[in-house]
Amino acid sequence: MPETQTYWDKAGLGELWLRTCAHTGRVFFPPRAPPEPTGLTIGAPLELTFEKPGRLRESADSSDRRRDRRSERTWEWGRLRGRSSGRRKPRRRCAYAPKEKLSMPQVEPTTRNPDKGYVALLGWSLNAVEALDRFDRRYVVVAPEWAEEYCVDHDIPYVPWNFERLNDRSMEIAETLRNEGVDVAIPLFEETVEWAGAINSVLLDNPRLYGQAMLLRDKALMKRRAQLGGIRVGIFEEAHDRDDVIRFLKRVNQTLLKLDGDPNDPIHLKAFDKAGCLGHRVIRTPDEIDMIPEEEFPVLMESHLDGWEFAVEAWVHNGKIKFLNISEYVTLGYSVFVPATPELERYRPQITAQIEKLIKTFDIEFGFVHPEYFVTSDGEMYFGEVAYRPPGFKVFELLERAYGFNAYHGLVLAFDPKTTEEEIDAFFPREVVDASGVAGCFGVYPRRRVVSDLEIPEETEDDDYYESHDLSTPLEETVTKRTAFGTHWGLVYFFGDDPYRMRDLLKKQEELDFYV
DSSP: OOOOOOOOOEEGGGGOOOOOOOOOOOOOOSSOOSSSSOOOOTTTTOOEEEEEEEEEOOOHHHHHHHHGGGGSSOOSEEEOOOOOOOOOOOOOOOOOOOOOEEOOOOOOOOOOTTTEEEEEEEOOHHHHHHHTTTTSSSSEEEEEEGGGHHHHHOOOEEEEEEOOOOTTHHHHHHHHHHTTTOOOEOOOOOOOOOOOOOHHHHHTTHHHHHHHHHHHHHHHHHHHHHTTTOOOOOOOEEEHHHHHHHHHHHHHHTTTTTTSSOOOOEEEHHHHHHHTTTEEEEEHHHHHHSSOGGGGSSSSEEEEOOOOEEEEEEETTTEEEEEEEEEEETTTTTTEEEEOOOHEEEEEHHHHHHHHHHHTTTTEEEEEEEEEEETTOOEEEEEEESSSOOHHHHHHHHHHHOOOOOHHHHHHHHHHOOOOOHHHHHSSSTTTOOOOEEEEEEEOOSSBBOOOBBBOOOOHSSSSEEEEOOOOOOOOSSSOOOOOOEEEEEEEEEEEEEEHHHHHHHHGGGGGGOOO
């Protein structure tokens, strides 16, 4: 199913922004129409011309007619960005899953370049598929069987595969892709990193790629390899039960010369092979250890690192960094924005040196790395972890909003063995200076235990930096208690000029209720 989207009308500019399918060119709308529609009519032709894929601009006549009707509207498709004096804007509600469609011109298919690489996307991401559909590389999607219907309906090249199945038939997918002529496999999610390593070891005839994928997947192996490469890391150990966690908590605080009665320095527990904040716990007292379920073991234990945590997105080709973005966390697990503030960007030379050391340590010749680091007040860099797949929190989409380039296209260029140096150098913009603004997002998690409706706070909706959201109405009234850092219910997107104002705005969202 297509992702739930938010729609709005930039009335002052005469623009209509709608979600479209890159494969069919059809427009997706929310399923519910107004009782007496005075604007758009479902099923009726609309005079539209393409500006770029996914964005449509109304013709001048249609724009004039719609602007004349603005004062009579009592119902909106999303949010009216134009200000009308003396009239309060309706409060935003959820955007619903699209069903009805408007008739419109078909998108011309992209011409594929047979001299360039043939890539396989491992995992299902509609944004990635739409990006590849507008790119010149041949591609095939390797995804679970539940994606088959959508792929068939929209003529998306597709190979079904169950990534959770590990048995003596696991080699079949590599042989299938090799027989198909695929050059390289690209992991889209943490769970497909090992599969990509195994498949690429066959496609590229390089057995070491599977071992490299294991290093980039297992946090304990990852830390040890980083240590061997001279990268600074905190204290870490594996834990197989709660007693191991208790011993580690005591040893860490003994090392820090804590006296009886002093508050413990926290330790962090992380799953070996999960993405982002999933399975991440902060432990300060032995009582909190008793709350860890048995099924979460074994886990990785780490000492707490004081410092400024940030993330990096680096595209690598022939062992060299082609584009390096620094993503600034406002609150871990809640909010991020790009590019970072000048305060963090001033560390770019040191950060670049650390990423170059990371690439050398892990023998990375191509692809994409997403590491997390800590920088202390005296400028020391500590390694947190690294992923070999696109980041969460829609950072690729934020980069496109800020810089204008499609990060998924860059991902393909970095993985494709047939990409030339000149091609990838010409693709990426200059870091920071070529950004048109600052793009950020906030992950919403209900602050109440019982909720019944989605309601965007007025101070969020009225802010000039606010753009859209992908939140949906709650399916259940009782909110599940958040474990560890948990998983957000959706994202709210912002864009503006000032990184400091963006940081303060994202922090402010933590105090607001989006679900009531």
